[in-house]
Amino acid sequence: MSATTLPVHSTRDQRDARADRWFRYALGATVAFVLLALAGAALSMLWGGREALQSQGLAFFLSAEWNPVENRYGALAPIYGTVVTALIAMLLAVPVSFGIAVFLTEVAPRWMRGPVSAAIELLAGIPSIIYGMWGLFVLVPVMTAHVTPWLNDNLGTLPGLGILFQGPPLGIGVLTAGLVLAIMVVPFITSVMREVFLTVPTRLKESAYALGSTKWEVCWDIVLPYTRSAVIGGIFLGLGRALGETMAVAFVVGNSVRLTPSLLEPGTTIAALIANDFGEATETYRSALLLLGFVLFIVTFVVLSLARLMLARLARREGN
The missing domain is CATH 1.20.5 (Single alpha-helices involved in coiled-coils or other helix-helix interfaces)
Structure with a gap:
């Protein structure tokens, strides 16, 4: 056998x-x-983009002049707009996402958690052009009538930082684009935070409550340290989404290729500039837009690489 x-x-x-x-x-x-x-x-x-790179050289990355008529192209203004709008979005979206995730996992009654979580996930599926139209027809009038005048009167007079909040009451601008981006990335960051917060062992939280800790202390001292790496990964996921957003930003950013420190004045981003001008661009202008696309690729790659490096350092510090 x-x-x-x-x-x-x-x-x-x-x-x-x-x-x-x-x-x-x-x-x-x-x-x-x-x-x-x-x-x-x-x-x-x-x-x-080799033609634009050959004609402009390194000045393409260091100049803020964008003049297609004279074939002079500088990527500094759209790079600045891309980075600033993404940073504004993250400064607004991260605290809101953290609050929603904590509410859904620690505070909200069980009957509310399911519907609210489903609603937040549905927000992530709304097309970006809808956010752009909502920003143009709803948010821009509010910014024009209320927010921009208040910022000019109260923050625009501050020494130093006041220059960021000085500008005409147009409603469209870098700040408005950052607000729309913040609303767009909140569902992504919230979903990640909620899922990782649910992985925290119940015995850890119950032990903290038994010792007299408040909900805030449990969230800040137990839940957040336990899920720190995953939370940072979710934040950078939202940042990558904000850096590459196109249509929503194109509706409200103003599409002005001019470098200005004011957040209330019109500006542009790399993705919005490419979307607006690529259809009509020819020869060197099209080459410059393609080179801008390469710059956006590099910026996104650097941001995500920094995220991976930060997560690796956290893992080594935690002994993993």
Whole structure:
């Protein structure tokens, strides 16, 4: 019997080894495809922008002048607008997302958690153009009539930082774009925070409550440290979403390729400038827009790389 069963087991082992090897090759091929697609997209934009890079040189990245009539292109203004609108969005969205996530996991009654969580997740599925239209027809009039005059009168007179809040009551501008972006990224960050907060062992929280801790102390001293790495990852996920947003920003940012420190004046971002001008661009102008796309790729890559580096340092500090 052993003479007849050994070949059967040997054949099965060979078949399993062959299947495992092909499975490993298939997984490797998927990873290679993603890396090749990523590199191909970056290199194609860089190749398409070679004409603008040859004519402008490093001045393309350091100049704020954008004059298609004279073929002078500088990416500093759209880079500034991209970074500033994303930072405004994160400064507003992160505290709000943290509050919503804590409310859903620690404070809200059970009958409320499901519907509210579903509503927040549905917000993430709304097309960005809807956010842009809402910002243009609802948020901009509010900014024009109330927010911009108040900022001018109260914060615009501050020494130093007051220049950030001085500007005409147009309603459209960098600050408005940041507000719309904040509303857009809140569902993404909230969903991540809520899911990771639910992974905290119940015994840890109950032990803290038993020692007399308040809900705020439990959230700040128990829940947040336990999920710190995942929370930071969710924040940077929202930041990546804010950096690349196009249509919602194009509706409310003002689309002015001019470098100004004021948050109340019109500006632009890399994605909005490409979306607005690419259809009519020709020759060197199109090359400059493609090079801007490469710059956005690099900015996003740097931000996400910093996120990975920060998470790795946190993991080493925690002994993982």
